[in-house]
Amino acid sequence: MAITGFVALYIFMLAAFAGWVIIGRVPAILHTPLMSGSNFVHGIVVVGGLFALLNASSVLEQAIGFFAVLMGAGNAAGGYAVTDRMLAMFKPSAPAPIASQKKS
């Protein structure tokens, strides 16, 4: 499938809009996990690195491709690990202590 010119721009436009709308509704409490989460998502670059490495046909290309996969894998794995750790910490009050707010 060839993605050319305007088709690419349409994809970029719609994706940018989706990103803007999805993030725009996130409460501030989740901003750090979200930054980390979006950091994880661009770890998909590892797939591009794999493509480049598997198609490498010279030692130079192999070396750079290896670096690309190494870095991309680090981005993806590390991004997932820290985001997952952070999000697992967010817990609601256990047995309704919020209701214990006495008369003000």
Add this chain to the structure above:
Amino acid sequence: MPLLVPQLAIGAADLAAAFLFLFGLKRMSSPVTAPSGIFVAGIGMLVAVLASFLYVFAVGDAAKPYLMVNVGLAVTALAIGGGLAWWAGRTVAMTAMPQMVALYNSMGAGAAGAIAAVELFGNAAPGATRLVVTLLGALIGAVSFSGSLIAWAKLQGVIKKPLRVKGQQILNALVLAATLAVGGYMVFVGESGAAPLIPMPHLIGLFFGLALAFGILMTLPIGGADMPVVISIFNAFTGLAVGLEGFVLQNPALMIAGMVVGAAGLLLTLIMAKAMNRSVANVLFTNFGAVPKQTQGAMTGSLKPVDAADAGIAMRYAASVIIVPGYGLAVAQGQQKLYEFVKILQAAGVSVRFAVHPVAGRMPGQMDVLLAEAGVPYDLIFQLEDINDAFATTDVALVIGANDVVNPAARTDKLSPIFGMPILNADKAKTVYVVKRGQGKGYAGIQNALFYDDNCDMVYGDAQAVLIKMIEAVRGLGFAAAA
């Protein structure tokens, strides 16, 4: 197209990955569904990575002799890079999270830049459009790579001071212009077929060298306090670079994921800059520390120190308490003790809430994460706009390790460097206790009028030590009452 089935399988896997990323990010928009959101996005990543090994069935003839070695290299790189980063991510302290994100971001940007390099060296990007897009992605990726590394070094404390030289802006502009000129020349050579003045590989090397240098020069003068905004910008940059390289590789999953992150990162950056009352350009191109010091009017009133035990007991008998935590709390590792104190207050029937400023911590929302780590339920944590009106009807505001975010000068003093910044109206509470290590100033380097107010008492000491004294005092009280 040598084999249709692998192509279709890769296409389907990438489509699934793009959907799972969007769906996962959507689920991350609420604390209730967020943990499953990252899991969903993780599945998407796994599917895409596994499917990309199907590329082995579709490699060009030139790469065929190298295929076995390449597969071996790919598996090795995945194992080493993924393994090390996973281990680091699992073990890093929560307070060190911002620099970890900077490091991972640097890796993603480096990968995007490396892909561009492979395309350029392999001459695999025919046509002016693809060459321009490749170079653009390479530029953004390289800048984000070296810039994020500098940001990491600053947050980690490897680089202590912002480095500023005279004419820095001009130097930066010259380096950027040179990078663009080299890139433009490469496009010209590629299009006209003219013999380049220096061999093409050297041009590519020069281009990357200049772009990397620009990333370093651009980040060095920015102060540590502004690093969150910088990381967020570089996060968006990396997304953009990944999206552009996705176009070069004709991979829509990369295009979509990259551009979603680019837009999301831009929005996060704007939100953050707004919370700090600064424009993004202001963060990038001016030096906060260099703001000429305003001669401040003498503070009226005086600082009133009070004993930690007395403050603790006063809160025990208050009806409502709002706690304003700042980074000083995290530095003192006092979150656990704070929540212990809160539970004691709650048991005594005191209504306790947390008020978190958007830029509390070294990264927006980091204070929320640190409180969550200590076990504080998220429904006790309120954001600025949701709680600011409640201070006026609250008995005690307890400010721990925060300073500038409760400085009323932001509302009243037009000369103050933080004028206009949204602040937590802690000064409106009936009584304010400020836990502070000493009489030092906050990041902005200005006096805080709140500390001199009549309703404000200062509790000096390390946050954790102070909280231990408060807990002991209130516990002792309970014992006495029972006896």
